Amino acid sequence: MSGRRLSLRDRGWLPTETMRLTGPFAGLGTDGLTWALREWYAWCGPSRFTSRIDRDARRWRPASPAETAAASVLHVPPAGPEALLIRAAAEPLDGRPLMFVHDGAYVVFKASHATLDGGAANALLPELLRSATGGQPAFPGPYATRLPLARALVRHFGADPRRLALAARLPRPVQEQARGPVRPWQPAPAYLTVRSERGVPGRIRAWREATGSTASAASVVLAAIHSAFTQAGLPPAPGLTVLVNGRRYLGKRSWVPGNFASGQYLAPSDPSDPEQVDAAISSAVAAGRPLTSLALCDARELLSRASPQQPRDVPAEARPALSLSHQGRLTGYEDLPWSGPQRFGMFGTPGSPAGLTVSIAELGGALHLAAAFHASVFHPGQVRTALELVTTDPSTLV
Numbered sequence: 001m002s003g004r005r006l007s008l009r010d011r012g013w014l015p016t017e018t019m020r021l022t023g024p025f026a027g028l029g030t031d032g033l034t035w036a037l038r039e040w041y042a043w044c045g046p047s048r049f050t051s052r053i054d055r056d057a058r059r060w061r062p063a064s065p066a067e068t069a070a071a072s073v074l075h076v077p078p079a080g081p082e083a084l085l086i087r088a089a090a091e092p093l094d095g096r097p098l099m100f101v102h103d104g105a106y107v108v109f110k111a112s113h114a115t116l117d118g119g120a121a122n123a124l125l126p127e128l129l130r131s132a133t134g135g136q137p138a139f140p141g142p143y144a145t146r147l148p149l150a151r152a153l154v155r156h157f158g159a160d161p162r163r164l165a166l167a168a169r170l171p172r173p174v175q176e177q178a179r180g181p182v183r184p185w186q187p188a189p190a191y192l193t194v195r196s197e198r199g200v201p202g203r204i205r206a207w208r209e210a211t212g213s214t215a216s217a218a219s220v221v222l223a224a225i226h227s228a229f230t231q232a233g234l235p236p237a238p239g240l241t242v243l244v245n246g247r248r249y250l251g252k253r254s255w256v257p258g259n260f261a262s263g264q265y266l267a268p269s270d271p272s273d274p275e276q277v278d279a280a281i282s283s284a285v286a287a288g289r290p291l292t293s294l295a296l297c298d299a300r301e302l303l304s305r306a307s308p309q310q311p312r313d314v315p316a317e318a319r320p321a322l323s324l325s326h327q328g329r330l331t332g333y334e335d336l337p338w339s340g341p342q343r344f345g346m347f348g349t350p351g352s353p354a355g356l357t358v359s360i361a362e363l364g365g366a367l368h369l370a371a372a373f374h375a376s377v378f379h380p381g382q383v384r385t386a387l388e389l390v391t392t393d394p395s396t397l398v
Helices: 030-044 065-070 081-090 118-132 148-159 163-167 200-211 217-231 274-287 289-303 380-392
Strands: 017-025 051-054 059-062 073-075 098-102 107-112 182-184 189-195 240-245 261-266 313-315 321-329 338-348 355-363 366-374
Touching: 017 081, 017 118, 030 065, 030 073, 030 098, 030 118, 081 098, 081 107, 081 189, 081 338, 107 118, 118 240, 118 321, 148 163, 148 289, 163 274, 163 289, 189 338, 189 380, 200 217, 200 366, 217 240, 217 274, 217 321, 217 355, 217 380, 240 274, 261 274, 261 289, 274 289, 338 355, 338 366, 366 380
Parallel strands: 073 098, 240 321, 321 355
Antiparallel strands: 017 107, 017 338, 051 059, 098 107, 182 313, 189 366, 240 261, 355 366
């Protein structure tokens, strides 16, 4: 069988991989994880999850579900969550749509971004872990929503066509002119995770009540991250990019694998002000700009003939271009068989030299922050300092 062609949206994400580190769990093992994958493959039937990715032909190639499951679980000796993450990052997918790398307690779930994005992974991963540790999973799907972008566009803009004019006004990132010395660089992906103590999310809510702030708790954290990097000696580049899940424009029962989120560049005059960040996000979402961004990505993939080239040099004092992804409260993970304080981190392949992505999630009454960047551009110690500032108490930074 020749297999299905990758959609334009999926093709655009082939260079990117997504990882999730979580644990520790009781009862986690290779047999259970392999069993969970086989159960999932049987549930969803022939699909992208039971296919190998042919990057050259840009097709999903059908594969044996049993063989794919057995080849998609790797056990490594225990060395701690950070070491497990480094090991998983170095393990190539080799066409596999997804894989697990585990040490018997912690596990890294790794997948091509063409297979699924953060929203889809947060629906699938806890159910796979529940199945792997002897629980009863509630798998999403099994049938993907057909033509999700077209449906979302009609649903949102059909309700009020005046939104089209607002959605077309996509702010452009400020292009800073290089001043001063530059230096050569090489890709050096680095990943960090930091967990707050329990109760920090509650402090944010208490601060909002005490100050009468109308900004969401998520906007408080996003603004605090911008401020924390400045305090850590890494003042960010102008503006910030916030990831928005396009599934919010579909019905609650929709199941969209692959990538269906887009980064929205925001340009508040003060990115460390939660009220301004909240207003910028609300404006973009209400206008439907995430949907027009997804449509533009499809169009660019259709017209492009070559992959963009990375610059050879970076400024000697590079400023991080922040991309922030707030996953909210991870309710699907709460009743898993944890065997210690929860750890969670979400990562994507670092992109441009100055790109620095931070993901945020709430789990077990704590904030979990994870950063992906190039250690050849930004010092890991400074990045960790910024993350730790946020996890101490975000409300003190805004």
